Amino acid sequence: MLGEPIRDRKAERHEGTKAEILEAAWEIARAAGLAGLTLRDVAHRVGMRPPSLYSYFASKEAVYDAMFAQGCREFLKEQEEVGSTGDTLADLKVIARSFVGFCTEDPTRYQLLFQRTIPGFEPSAEAFAISVKGLEELRRMLAGIGITGQESLDLLTAVVTGLTDQQISNDPGGDRWIRLLDEAMEMYFAHISKRMKAGDGP
Structure with missing residues (x-):
């Protein structure tokens, strides 16, 4: 029919293969650690010769960069699904649970997004911009419940990442530190409220 867009099947196949490579990279990183990722292993898993990978990613750092960008997009999507009840403390707990849940469900992704575990790796400007959007969305969500500044x-992210680190490092798959999250948010909220009443601002 006239007016219908013409599909670029070659580009679709290219993007499909890139997605397959990324999926393989995540699987290897989860099994061997981020630093243990090699292009040879990725190529073997997707059934191609290592030099062929360079048609899709220029280097191992480019693979890391694509993984970083993908993880940041997933984090943004997670944040978009966080609802609001209108109760500041209740909403604060929901935000914190969402963040910690996202991080602990995939420790490898958490390490790539929020820790510097790969020597020398720096995300590209494009990938980092997605990360910044995630931080700004968190800032917006907090402002929506009256917490600004x-x-x-900084204090909130320090508390929730601290509990996340403890959970992943000392009780992987469990909930020893996750169970403390609501209490930590109550302490955080009490502190912030005290500052607000003192006129120091949130």
Whole structure:
């Protein structure tokens, strides 16, 4: 029919193969650690010769970069699904649970997005921009429940990532530190509220 767009099947196949390569890279990283990822292993898993990978990714750092960008997009999607009840403390707990849940469900992704575990790796400007969007979305969500200011944001991320680190490092697959999350948010909220009443701002 006239007016219908012409599909670029070659580009679709190219993108499909890139997605397959990324999936293989994640599987290897989860099994061998991020630093244990090799292009040879990725190529073997997707059934191609290592030099062929360069048609899709220029280097191992480019694979890491694509993984980073993908993880950041998943984090943004997670944040978009967080609802609001209108109760500041209840919403704060929901935000914190969402963040910690996202991180602990895939420790390898958490390490890539929020820790510097790969020597020398720096995300590209394009990938990092997605990460910044995630931070700004968190800032917006907090502002929506009356919590503003850089120090308030920094303290919150320090608390939730601290519990996340403890959970992943000392009780993987369990909930020893996750169980403390609501109590930690109550302590955080009490502290922030005290500052607000003192006139120091949130």
